[in-house]
Amino acid sequence: MTTFSDLGLIEPLLRALTTEGYTTPTPIQTQAIPLLLQGRDMLGIAQTGTGKTAAFALPILQRLDANRVKAAPRNPRALILTPTRELAVQINEGFSTYGKHLGFKRAVIYGGVGQGPQVSALNAGVDILVATPGRLLDLMNQRHINLQNVEFLVLDEADRMLDMGFIRDVKVIVSKIVVPRQTLLFSATMPEAIMSLAKGILKNYERIEVTPQSTTVERIAQRVMFVAREDKRRLLTDLLNDKAVTRALVFTRTKHAANRVAEHLAKSGVSADAIHGNKSQNARQRSLDAFKSGKARVLVATDIAARGIDVDGISHVINFELPTDPESYVHRIGRTARAGTSGAAISFCDADEVGDLRSIERATRQTIEVDTTHAFHAAHIATRSERSGGPRPQNRPSGNRPSQGDRNSRNSRGGKGGGRPWENRSKAA
Ligand code: AMP
Numbered sequence: 001m002t003t004f005s006d007l008g009l010i011e012p013l014l015r016a017l018t019t020e021g022y023t024t025p026t027p028i029q030t031q032a033i034p035l036l037l038q039g040r041d042m043l044g045i046a047q048t049g050t051g052k053t054a055a056f057a058l059p060i061l062q063r064l065d066a067n068r069v070k071a072a073p074r075n076p077r078a079l080i081l082t083p084t085r086e087l088a089v090q091i092n093e094g095f096s097t098y099g100k101h102l103g104f105k106r107a108v109i110y111g112g113v114g115q116g117p118q119v120s121a122l123n124a125g126v127d128i129l130v131a132t133p134g135r136l137l138d139l140m141n142q143r144h145i146n147l148q149n150v151e152f153l154v155l156d157e158a159d160r161m162l163d164m165g166f167i168r169d170v171k172v173i174v175s176k177i178v179v180p181r182q183t184l185l186f187s188a189t190m191p192e193a194i195m196s197l198a199k200g201i202l203k204n205y206e207r208i209e210v211t212p213q214s215t216t217v218e219r220i221a222q223r224v225m226f227v228a229r230e231d232k233r234r235l236l237t238d239l240l241n242d243k244a245v246t247r248a249l250v251f252t253r254t255k256h257a258a259n260r261v262a263e264h265l266a267k268s269g270v271s272a273d274a275i276h277g278n279k280s281q282n283a284r285q286r287s288l289d290a291f292k293s294g295k296a297r298v299l300v301a302t303d304i305a306a307r308g309i310d311v312d313g314i315s316h317v318i319n320f321e322l323p324t325d326p327e328s329y330v331h332r333i334g335r336t337a338r339a340g341t342s343g344a345a346i347s348f349c350d351a352d353e354v355g356d357l358r359s360i361e362r363a364t365r366q367t368i369e370v371d372t373t374h375a376f377h378a379a380h381i382a383t384r385s386e387r388s389g390g391p392r393p394q395n396r397p398s399g400n401r402p403s404q405g406d407r408n409s410r411n412s413r414g415g416k417g418g419g420r421p422w423e424n425r426s427k428a429a
Pocket residue numbers: 021022023024025026029047048049050051052053054310312338339
């Protein structure tokens with residue numbers, strides 16, 4: 001089996017990885033690190049959860065270290081562009097963790113907050129800059145940042161930058177980078193606009209693909225609970241009474257519902273917070289920090305707010321409301337069972353959501369097992385779902401933890417491996 005030292009990483013990085021408890025590189029790391037250490041450009045088709053941050057951060061740190069220069073004010077050597085503040089903070093934390101024995105100076109900049117502290121960080125000297133495009137351009141226009149020394153450029157989640165309308169900004173930013181550079185572009189999907197962007201900025205690049213998501217779905221213990229809409233909140237509190245639910249991410253369709261569910265939980269004595277697009281960046285970060293630190297056991301989120309959130313150790317994803325599109329379902333449940341832990345996904349389905357459940361099952365090519373053992377089981381909804389799609393497996397034990405048998409059967413489906421999200425789903429391009 002490949003180890004991190006087989007990939008050619010230097011000792012200070014290996015030491016940091018050992019401290020983090022990483023023993024085996026993920027497929028994208030195994031494929032990308034040697035290439036990137038040679039200075040090649042790369043197109044990575046991969047999602048959050050595959051280990052892609054370390055796949056680019058480790059080689060960049062090593063190459064920065066191979067040619068050390070004093071960190072210059074306002075002139076980063078490595079620039080990572082990412083669509084959201086949450087991702088920017090996570091990537092910066094990744095560089096901090098992996099690079100902790102190398103002592104590079106970092107700054108992270110994003111919109112929605114005052115620019116003062118960010119400008120100060122840039123003035124203090126910066127080797128590695130992680131940024132969202134809008135704020136970066138803003139600070140460039142004010143001459144707080146100069147990209148003339150950038151040697152390493154990473155475009156992370158390029159498809160989301162496109163969706164969020166950042167591509168023009170990205171192109172302007174890239175056009176300001178002058179030195180011959182190493183460029184990496186990551187995207188979960190490859191729409192035409194991203195492919196043409198990639199062709200325009202990557203030179204003699206290698207394409208690496210780590211997909212598809214559907215196998216991730218198979219690995220997570222999933223259940224559906226048929227419940228009348230008015231009983232959903234009480235069912236949720238019942239589930240959360242189980243101490244096995246150590247860290248739960250609860251999804252609603254709307255911001256309004258997210259607030260209402262979080263308030264209901266707080267009233268019921270469950271430590272909960274909500275995260276959605278109506279909250280300020282600072283409030284979102286506070287909620288996320290409370291969830292990460294365990295101060296809030298439950299985070300209630302909308303799909304948009306939760307995209308890209310990477311919190312380890314989420315024991316349960318609960319779909320308080322089913323999403324209308326199957327892709328969101330896959331994204332949602334992929335927040336659990338990360339980095340080798342087991343996880344459960346529980347979906348509430350009321351009378352109006354039977355059709356959504358069916359389309360999720362069709363798209364993921366599976367039938368989700370029904371849990372009838374909870375106090376609010378709505379037999380008439382279950383019957384309706386049977387009518388629309390044939391018989392379903394039923395009566396799983398109502399324990400909130402995936403049973404051992406369940407975990408085994410899920411893992412055995414994909415062959416060997418301890419059930420890490422990235423196992424059994426990599427393929428070289
Ligand atoms: P990413 O796709 O970069 O967002 O990483 C997903 C999660 O996997 C993060 O929580 C990382 O800390 C973790 N991770 C990344 N690489 C490894 C590895 N080789 N072994 C164990 N955990 C890892």
